[in-house]
Amino acid sequence: MGGIHLTKAELEELRELWRARVADFRASGLTGAAWCAAHQVKEHQLWYWVGKFKADTNHSGRQRDHAEPRFIPVRVEKSAPEVTDKPLSVRVGPAVIEVTPGYDTELLRDVVRTLASLC
Template identity: 50%
Template structure:
């Protein structure tokens, strides 16, 4: 096949693929209506992925300013640590050194 014929075939199928995607029909129904074979459509669908037919995105990006303040929750749930029969409630802002000493003392 000559380069001109290949280019013509590609343009024909590019238009057909666009028509199929716009139709909303199943591949089989669209092919039956157009007198084409489903495997041909399948082949050309892979040649023309959907993103190729979309316009190129603008390289310009608009940024939006956003400020967020994390307010401490009024209802904090404690972390419960069980060591043997003892249960320790650990709240935010706890002293890690003290917790370590308490757990060691309860474990011995």
Template identity: 50%
Template structure:
């Protein structure tokens, strides 16, 4: 018997066993197979189903970028450098950066 034929035969047997509602021992006795064979094939089909699970797929995500309020944006140019200043800026830090840029120019 070919491997594919044996696999198909056991797939049918397992479906029959599951649909029967019988215990494994009773079903095996009625179908002239050992419980060891039944457990082997149950495990084999369970393992093959787990290995045939499709890999995860990427899901597209749309990220909404809030629009900037450019009306409150101030650009300061010192030499080739351009500094964007937004509401809530640190004036001491800005002063230090401007002084440093002036020293480099």
């Protein structure tokens, strides 16, 4: 069966070229088709080398071509509580109290206690 025969050095050079390409593809976030179109590479070649490197593991079982996980800082801002103009209905027995924003907490507490003792 005929084919192209590469020297050991040429094969290693080809592997390193594709190792860099696969790493670039993985870091790009693009689909295989999009990355291949942008780099003028046949998609089947990319997937061949992705599969080849996936099977190429070191003795500890970790894949050598995978980069270590990267973390990016995320800034989380506390959002202000949603303010609504709608009153809150509080039921105490048969009584209903409508509480609006800015209510007096002590007055509400006293009213609820009084109603609870009566109902």
